[in-house]
Amino acid sequence: MPTFCPTYHVPVLLRETVDGLDVKPDGVYVDVTFGGGGHSREILSRLGCEGRLFSFDQDADAEQNVPADESRLTFVRSNFRYLTHWMRYHGQTEGVDGVLADLGVSSHHFDAEERGFSFRFDAPLDMRMNGRGGETAAQVLNTRSEEDLAKIFQLYGELKNGRRLAAAIVARRQEQAFSAIDDLLQVVKPMMPRDREKKDLARVFQALRIEVNHEMVALEEMLRGALRCLKPGGRLSVLTYHSLEDRMVKNFMRSGNVEGKVEQDFFGNRLSPLRPINNKVIVPSPEEQSTNPRSRSAKLRIAEKVAEKKP
Structure with missing residues (x-):
């Protein structure tokens, strides 16, 4: 039991x-x-x-x-x-x-490193609540158009710099695909004001999580x-x-x-x-x-x- x-x-x-x-x-x-x-x-x-x-x-x-x-x-x-x-x-x-x-x-989701819900850990960019199937956060970042990514960040993360984030992600994936959380942090962290870094990172992860899980x-x-x-x-x-x-x-x-x-x-x-x-x-x-x-x-x-x- x-x-x-x-x-x-x-x-x-x-x-x-x-x-x-x-x-x-x-x-x-x-x-x-x-x-x-x-x-x-x-x-x-x-x-x-x-x-x-x-x-x-x-x-x-x-x-x-x-x-x-x-x-x-x-x-x-x-x-x-x-x-x-x-x-x-x-x-x-x-x-x-x-x-x-x-x-x-x-x-549990935030604390389980391997699930990829938190930027506190370096883990696979997964974020699926149902780990048995569906698109991962890495797949979203690697396959969606720049326009779609901008909409995700603006709508679900309410981020004013959503377009800049999307452009930076598309530029990075042309050189190397996203697979881990650190891959994403290397791109988006430099674009976050220091006084709002944690809050804005949380919004980026929120936006991706909402999209991944519909x-x-x-x-x-x-x-x-x-x-x-x-x-x-x-x-x-x-x-x-x-x-x-x-x-x-x-x-x-x-x-x-x-x-x-x-x-x-x-x-x-x-x-x-x-x-x-x-x-x-x-x-x-x-x-x-x-x-x-x-x-x-x-x-x-x-x-x-x-x-x-x-x-």
Whole structure:
């Protein structure tokens, strides 16, 4: 039986995120980002014998943390973008009572040198959350056009010098292909202001990671899937860590779409399939931020699915 690894990942806003689900003892819940299992274990602690939990993670490393609770917990090794497919597969046609998502990268990914998520180590430029397939960060750097690379850095990293970075990368790969983190650092570090070096390097790595894992597309598909799967009154509790994903989640919870376009009825009343529970975003306490650095950029948003009005 796999052994739980407490250092794999320290969950952020653990109590607040699970409180947002308003867990019913006999309810059906989904944790689409299992990781170290912290949020899933907290949900299980609030479920009774008849409750069910489905936990998703596409990373094979996460399976070492799955607790022995086969009667209530089903682990799904898959990207959360396929949420609706797997819920149908497991017979959850009546809908679920809550969906929880802790977005971004786990502590484990940042600390596992060989995964290539952090510029603290020299390792292969991988960055895949699902190491069993897909394009690596090295392949992105070696094959994408200068225009595409510039868009990646500008859109996903919000870097003002994205075009210069892209041009420098294309010039370097004509002499030698990218394979390791140090290859990338040699090119981009000289282009970073000293007072913002670490912050800008983090943005470069964020941009590549988002592109490699198709994170924005997967997030949109997961949000739409969660809306389809939730019962009326069901809760959606989502933790975000950067402005791109937070904007998408905020828009979706207010309007039911990632663009934030709110429909209105004839009388001007808002027509949204979700009702935000916390109009003011929830952030970690100063104490949590001091003990868990990952929590410093975290924002928690919670919404409830409203019942469809009958004509």
